[in-house]
Structures are given as structure tokens and as C-alpha cells.
Amino acid sequence: MAATPTPLLLLALPFLFAALAAAQPRPFGGAPPGYARYVTDATATGVEEEYDYIVVGGGAAGCPLAATLAGPGGGRVLLLERGGAPAEFPALATAGGFVRTLALADPSPDSDAPAQAFSSEDGVPNVRARVLGGGTAINAGFYSRAHPGWFHGHGEDAEVPDWDMRLVNSSYEWVEQELTFQPEVHGWQAAVRAALLEANVTPWNGFTVEHVTGTKIGATTFDASGRRHSAADLLAFARPGRLHVAVRAAVTRVIINPIDPAARRGRSRPAVAAVGVVYQDRLLQQHHALLRPGGEVILSAGTLGSPQLLLLSGVGPASDLASLGIPVSVDSPDVGKHMFDNPRNGISIIPSVPIDHSLIQVVGIPSANGTASYLEAASYIVPVSPMLRPAGPFISPTSPLYVTMATIMEKVPGPLSEGSLWLSSPNPMETPSVRFDYFSRPEDLAQCVVGVRRVAQVLQSRTMDIFRSAAGTSSQGRRGRARRDFRIVGATLPLDWSTNNTAVADFCRRTVATLWHYHGGCVVGRVVDKDFRVMGTQSLRVVDGSTFSVTPGTNPQATVMMMGRYMGLKMIAERHSRRLVNTSSYSELQE
Structure with a gap:
């Protein structure tokens, strides 16, 4: 299904490079970041080294996981990140660099850009992070915890981990103490807050990191x-000497070997185990990182990277692997299946009055049961596109180079439309193919219709009148008074949006975009067990959003970071339990 991208970023993409090239933010002074002492380029790492834990992917889950495993009670940890370090890209440091980073995303696997562009088979442009910190280093910074019901399952046949909620909450708090701040809400965000309440997205909850019904201010990762x-x-919380972070280290496969039947201690145990990984540096030199006895490989490479690496390592549908000439280690038909992306649709305007640049701070959650679309808003400074100039009197050939575009968007929180991921080739440097099948289920389309109508209601609120065009056509207001129209960028809703389901559904299909919250491919109960171990293997886990069947709340980054900390603590506890058992058994033998 080909889709027309939303205008917020994509309409102006061809013009962003030249217009923003001179808009580099000034780097912040001061001491180097805390992670710097652990980081080295992969070219400086050994050809073969041994570790207790090998974490693949230095993103939202991989960083807190590696830091925890290299902390008290942990071991020697290697964290492998295919991109560079955030300090190498000054634009990432500020909110103003958000648009620029996405606009300059490079699809090439050889690029140094911190964001890699790709398009799904649906025709929807997308971006994946390629930098230490993952999506948390390039996103809009919004932070909010998961919906409470998320921890208890998403359907009768869905399996979920046995979450220890005390440990979940303490893991959230550990992240929040270091990374989150209360934003100052003014200008556009303050207007959106008032408009949401006027549109009856109530109650008003103030500032909170909790997922609550109504309108709230979430935390931000910008101080x-x-x-x-x-x-x-x-990563600064790791113990010195225990953590090694290799950047520009592209993992090509997990080394999976058969287990000696005599050592399996029973027929029900897996027949294969991960013993290490192969990765290459930017000079194409191959490196082997191997596990010490009792060690583990943990994939935290994200929703695209983790299932891709399992497939490249011979864990996946046997027929698919055989067709690509990949030796089969485990026939696991659900690897790369059950992929989901939350459809995003919105309406963008060019305000008639100057407004501030703001990323997402205020959200509206209309329903307590988590089924209604979430609403949020942002405003961005973008260059004027020539294709906008003839569209009306607000933009003329004498317009300034830059214009502020504001948007209100809705996100379908738990889409039922299910896609899949597959390898187009056995080349590990290629982005895998993925199709999300947006709106293939009518329930998702119905949710979008409701959500888009809510966006329209917010724009129709009296609070938003100040942003209507000072010149142009007028329409009849709800009280019979003429109201100026908005200067809409891109697709517009039909005049009968409040009653015409078919027309609004067509708007949803034509303007569907991603909010970069895609998940699945290594879902719990199908590819990994409740402890995130890859079923059919030993010493191999997946700890990231690819294990989710539903995105956690308005934004997943809080929960993915919590998950990294949580699983690090759980794995350390498991390791100590095994040591106690082994010590006890040895003592009994000595007696």
C-alpha cells in the first residue's frame, strides 16, 4: 500500500540540507561525557577477546543493560554499537537538531550519519538510529511510563514476562534520576494543553511520568x-575496568554451536548455544568476541536489528534460511513475524503568529483502557518549500527562508494490523525488508477515524483561533460567527469530517506515517520465553522492543530503558544463584 507521507518533515526534506547546513548548534563546553572513558573505535579492539556478557546494540535497552551488568555483582562486558558516539554529532545535543537529524538520515550502510533512512514495503519513510544511545539520542525526548495494564498482557493468548513490579518501578526511577526533567510549557504547547481540555480530553493531570487518562505534561530528556x-x-554507572564499548562495530552474526549431548543433562535442554559473535570494524577487519563459561550474548539491536541478526545466525524459519543459503541452527518460524507499527496521522498548520520551537511535551490520553488514540503536538522550524508558495496568500515569493510548522497528531496505540520482516539477502550490512500492513485490520482504521476527528476537534477549539490565518478564506463558526481558516500544510480533512467516515478513513490511508515506535519480530512466547531467552538455544537472549507485541504507552523509550536496567539486575541475580547451586553441589560431592 503506497502512502502519502505527512507533511511535517517529509514535504520539506529535499530542501533541508541546504537551508540547515549553517544551523549547526554550538557544542556545549565542559568535561567529556561520562561514557567517553569506556568507548573505543572497533579498529582498536582485539581480533579475539573473551567476556562474561556481550551486548549487541548500544541503544535504549543496551546501554542500561551493559552498565548494570558491568556494575556491582556483574562481570566483564562488551557493548557493540554499529554507529558512532553522540558527542561526534553536535546537532544531537539540542532539540533544534531533531528535524535536521531526521532530514539528513542516510540510507547507506557505509554512512557515518547517526540516523539511517529506510522505507517499509508499505511505502512509508522511516528512520532507525545509528549512534550510541540509539533512539534516545535522536528522538523528540518525550518520556512517559507504560500503561499499567501493559505489564499484565495484551489478549487471551498473549504471553508476558512475570514482571516484578517493585523492581520495575525502581528501574524506572534509576533511569529518571539521571535522564528526565520537567519541561517549561509555554507558547504552542500551552495552547495545545488548553485546546485538549476544551476538547474534553480530561481530567487535567499536571506533570507526571505516569500513564494517566486525560491531559498531562510528560517528562523530557532535555535539561x-x-x-x-x-x-x-x-554507561557512566559501570565499574571502571569492566565495561568495554566498541563503536562502529557492525555485528554480522552470533556464533551458535551444537552442545555436546553428554553435557545437556536431559533431552529437553536446547541442542545449541551461543558462544560469541562476529563483528567487523570500519576497515572491514573481522573480530571475534567469545563468551567465558556461564556467559551470555544479549541482542539489543532493536526491532529491525535483533530479528535480522537471529536470521543471519540461523535462527528463524528453516525454509527461508535455506533459500538464502544460511545454515539452520534453530527452526523458529516466528522470527521476524508479528511486526507492528503504530500508525500516526495528523494535521499540520503554519500559524499566523510567531510560535516557539517545541518538541512533544503535552499529551492527551482520552481513554482509561488504553484503546483510544493518543494525541500529542509539536512545532518545528523548517525551510519554506517552493511547492508551498503558490498554495495561498500566506506564503509569497518574498517569504523568509524559514517558517514554523506546527502539528497535532494522533497515534493508534495497539494496532492489530500485523506485518513481518525478512532478509532480502544474506548481506548483514543491508537493512532487512519490513512490511507493517497499516490498516489491514478494520479496527485500526476505525480507531484512526476517531483519533483524527479528535485532532480536528482540538483545532476547532477557541484556544486555537489565534493561530488561524490572518488572510484567506473564512468559515462559519459553531456560534454562527465567521472564523478564519487555518493555513493547512499538506492534506486537509473533508468539510464533512464530523460525519463522513469514508472520507476520514481515506485521509487516514493517504497520510499514514510512522511515529518510530515499531516493535515485534522476537515476541515473548513465540521467539523468546518470559525471561527473554531465545527459545531453542542457550546463552542467548533478546532484550529490546522487538519482544513487545504492544507498544508501552504513549512513547516506548522509558520502558525500553527500564527493561535494560531491570534485566541486568535479574541476570546478575540469576548468575549468583547458579554459583550458589554449583558451590553447594561441589560441597556435597566433597563430603
Whole structure:
């Protein structure tokens, strides 16, 4: 299904490079980041080294996981990140660099850009992170915990981990103490807050990191000075000497070997185990990182990277692997299946009055049961596109180079439309193919219709009148008084949006975009068990959003970072339990 991208970023993409090239933010001074002492380029790592834990992917889950495993009670940890470090890209440090980073995303696997562009088979443009910190280093910075019901399952046949909620909450708090801040809400965000309440997205909840019904201000990962904090900052909590972080280290496969039947201690145990990984540096030199006895490989490479690496390593549908000439280690038909992306649709305007640049701070959650679409808003400074100039009197050939575009968007929270991921080739440097099949289920389309109508209601509120065009056509208001129209960018809703389901559904299909919250591919109960171990293997886990069947709340980054900390603590506890058992058994033998 080909889709027309939303205008917020994509309409102006061809013009962003030249217009923003001179808009580099000034780097922040001061000491180097806390993670710097652990980081080295992969070219400086050994050809073969041994570790207790090998974490693949230095993103939202991988950074807190590696820091925890290299902390008290942990072991020697290697964290492998295919991209560079955030400090190498000054634009990432500020909220103003958000648009620029996405606009300059490079699809090439050889690029140094911190964001990699790709398009799904649906025709929807997308971006995946390629930098230490992962999505937390390039996103809009919004932070909010998961919906409480998320921890208890998403349907009768869905399996979920046995979450220890005390440990969940303490893991959230550990992240929040370092990375989150209360934003100052004014200008556009304050207007959106008032408009949501006027549109009956109530109650007003003030500032909170909890997922609550109504309108709220969420936390941000940008501090009071405007500096971004990312998951990479959590690496500073590792113990010196235990953590090694290799950047520009592209993992090509997990080394999976058969287990000696005599050592399996029973027929029900897996027949294969992960013993290490192969990765290459930017000079194409191959490196082997191997596990010490009792060690583990943990994939935290994200929704695209983790299932891709399992497939490349011979864990996946046997027929698919055989067709690509990949030796089969485990026939696991659900690897790469059950992929989901939350459809995003919105309406963008060019306000008639100057407004501030703001990323997402205020959200509206209309329903307590988590089924209604979430609403949020942002405003961005973008260059004027020539294709906008003839569209009306607000933009003329004498317009300034830059214009502020504001948007209100809705996100379908738990889409039922299910896609899949597959390898187009056995080349590990290629982005895998993925199709999300947006709106293939009528329930998702119905949710979008309701959500888009809510966006329209917010724009129709009296609070938003100040942003209507000072010149142009007028329409009849609800009280019979003429009201100026908005200067809409891109697709517009039909005049009968409040009653015409078919027309609004067509709007949803034509303007569907991603909010970069895609998940699945290594879902719990199908590919990994409740402890995130890859079923059919030993010493191999997946700890990231690819294990989710439903995205956790308005934004997943809080929960993915919590998950990294949580699983690090759980794995350390498991390791100590095994040591106690082994010590006890040895003592009994000695007696």
C-alpha cells in the first residue's frame, strides 16, 4: 500500500540540507561525557577477546543493560554499537537538531550519519538510529511510563514476562534520576494543553511520568539548558575496568554451536548455544568476541536489528534460511513475524503568529483502557518549500527562508494490523525488508477515524483561533460567527469530517506515517520465553522492543530503558544463584 507521507518533515526534506547546513548548534563546553572513558573505535579492539556478557546494540535497552551488568555483582562486558558516539554529532545535543537529524538520515550502510533512512514495503519513510544511545539520542525526548495494564498482557493468548513490579518501578526511577526533567510549557504547547481540555480530553493531570487518562505534561530528556540526555549517559554507572564499548562495530552474526549431548543433562535442554559473535570494524577487519563459561550474548539491536541478526545466525524459519543459503541452527518460524507499527496521522498548520520551537511535551490520553488514540503536538522550524508558495496568500515569493510548522497528531496505540520482516539477502550490512500492513485490520482504521476527528476537534477549539490565518478564506463558526481558516500544510480533512467516515478513513490511508515506535519480530512466547531467552538455544537472549507485541504507552523509550536496567539486575541475580547451586553441589560431592 503506497502512502502519502505527512507533511511535517517529509514535504520539506529535499530542501533541508541546504537551508540547515549553517544551523549547526554550538557544542556545549565542559568535561567529556561520562561514557567517553569506556568507548573505543572497533579498529582498536582485539581480533579475539573473551567476556562474561556481550551486548549487541548500544541503544535504549543496551546501554542500561551493559552498565548494570558491568556494575556491582556483574562481570566483564562488551557493548557493540554499529554507529558512532553522540558527542561526534553536535546537532544531537539540542532539540533544534531533531528535524535536521531526521532530514539528513542516510540510507547507506557505509554512512557515518547517526540516523539511517529506510522505507517499509508499505511505502512509508522511516528512520532507525545509528549512534550510541540509539533512539534516545535522536528522538523528540518525550518520556512517559507504560500503561499499567501493559505489564499484565495484551489478549487471551498473549504471553508476558512475570514482571516484578517493585523492581520495575525502581528501574524506572534509576533511569529518571539521571535522564528526565520537567519541561517549561509555554507558547504552542500551552495552547495545545488548553485546546485538549476544551476538547474534553480530561481530567487535567499536571506533570507526571505516569500513564494517566486525560491531559498531562510528560517528562523530557532535555535539561533546563536545552541539552539532550540519552541512554548513553547511563554507561557512566559501570565499574571502571569492566565495561568495554566498541563503536562502529557492525555485528554480522552470533556464533551458535551444537552442545555436546553428554553435557545437556536431559533431552529437553536446547541442542545449541551461543558462544560469541562476529563483528567487523570500519576497515572491514573481522573480530571475534567469545563468551567465558556461564556467559551470555544479549541482542539489543532493536526491532529491525535483533530479528535480522537471529536470521543471519540461523535462527528463524528453516525454509527461508535455506533459500538464502544460511545454515539452520534453530527452526523458529516466528522470527521476524508479528511486526507492528503504530500508525500516526495528523494535521499540520503554519500559524499566523510567531510560535516557539517545541518538541512533544503535552499529551492527551482520552481513554482509561488504553484503546483510544493518543494525541500529542509539536512545532518545528523548517525551510519554506517552493511547492508551498503558490498554495495561498500566506506564503509569497518574498517569504523568509524559514517558517514554523506546527502539528497535532494522533497515534493508534495497539494496532492489530500485523506485518513481518525478512532478509532480502544474506548481506548483514543491508537493512532487512519490513512490511507493517497499516490498516489491514478494520479496527485500526476505525480507531484512526476517531483519533483524527479528535485532532480536528482540538483545532476547532477557541484556544486555537489565534493561530488561524490572518488572510484567506473564512468559515462559519459553531456560534454562527465567521472564523478564519487555518493555513493547512499538506492534506486537509473533508468539510464533512464530523460525519463522513469514508472520507476520514481515506485521509487516514493517504497520510499514514510512522511515529518510530515499531516493535515485534522476537515476541515473548513465540521467539523468546518470559525471561527473554531465545527459545531453542542457550546463552542467548533478546532484550529490546522487538519482544513487545504492544507498544508501552504513549512513547516506548522509558520502558525500553527500564527493561535494560531491570534485566541486568535479574541476570546478575540469576548468575549468583547458579554459583550458589554449583558451590553447594561441589560441597556435597566433597563430603
